[in-house]
Amino acid sequence: MPRKPLIEVVQLGKRGEIVLSRRLRNSLGLHEGDELVLSVEERRIVLERRGRNLGAYLDVLASSTGATSGDD
Numbered sequence: 001m002p003r004k005p006l007i008e009v010v011q012l013g014k015r016g017e018i019v020l021s022r023r024l025r026n027s028l029g030l031h032e033g034d035e036l037v038l039s040v041e042e043r044r045i046v047l048e049r050r051g052r053n054l055g056a057y058l059d060v061l062a063s064s065t066g067a068t069s070g071d072d
Contacts, residue, residue, distance in 0.1 A: 008021055030049070
């Protein structure tokens, strides 16, 4: 049987911060300091845990374009 999606409404803070609830963090196994990758697809925001393979890919991509994967 498919799992029900976990849907929550979050609010954007003054500095552009989004707070994920404890319930959401626990269900995804997220912990303080975990790196997440945000991407925009069409008009949707997609937030994914940064995996080793994705992290290496982003670092290579950033170095080839002169961009950084840090805060802008």
